[in-house]
């Protein structure tokens with residue numbers, strides 16, 4: 281899903297989240313494990329500042345495991361419970377409920393002390409487009425879910441989905457905008473196909489990708505394309521060389537590097553190079 285964000289949309293989205301966050305006990309912030317920092321909107325921390333938070337690092341099937349481990353530690357040190365999941369196949373989903381109970385421990389105990397038993401924990405999912413919010417909610421809820429509220433005769437209000445008898449989820453995720461102002465973030469999100477790449481030059485993206493691969497994932501790259509002395513070549517040289525290897529030529533036997541850039545980005549997004557993280561832990565200044 282690609283949304284054109286305008287200042288009006290952002291204000292509206294923020295206001296909605298501020299309203300909804302008052303209704304929940306815990307905020308579930310979803311990030312893409314390949315770009316944990318770039319897929320984050322810092323507004324979440326402000327809006328959810330007084331609430332327990334669970335950070336979901338989603339799409340772990342596509343991300344570098346060691347990097348995911350390091351990002352998870354960083355996010356945990358920041359004060360959130362962190363759960364690694366593949367929302368598509370369900371891996372790690374069982375840990376979400378445990379984390380919710382853990383971060384809401386004090387509230388549950390307070391309720392118990394007041395004789396309130398089994399009051400459901402209420403949560404909402406937030407994140408920028410494409411991090412997997414809908415996939416996650418569907419997986420968590422499964423088919424057997426029952427919606428509460430908005431039944432005939434019941435006051436119109438928020439839709440809560442009963443996940444377990446003691447856990448309810450707001451059915452619509454809080455949608456936030458990506459951080460467009462930071463060019464590094466724009467490139468990272470375009471590389472994973474999360475924002476419209478027309479906004480950026482495809483060749484530039486291919487260069488970024490090749491550079492990332494030769495610096496951090498050389499073996500994976502070289503498994504697919506044989507490039508001698510890759511460190512010492514410039515990016516255009518590498519692009520031309522692999523274009524020829526793919527036999528993508530224009531009239532006059534010129535390498536069609538534009539087509540190759542598209543092929544390269546497609547392969548990358550489809551996981552053809554294995555598990556790759558774009559936000560390299562030590563290289564990014566965390567703000």
Ligand code: G4P
Nearest residue numbers: 281338339340365366367368409410411412413414415416
């Ligand atoms: P959103 O609500 O946050 O916008 O994201 P959504 O759930 O629509 O997911 C965006 C894309 O990411 C979907 O792919 C979805 O299948 C995929 N996805 C979600 N979680 C995971 C995961 O853990 N691993 C992987 N590999 N992919 C994940 P799509 O191509 O847009 O749709 P489709 O191919 O599923 O039909």
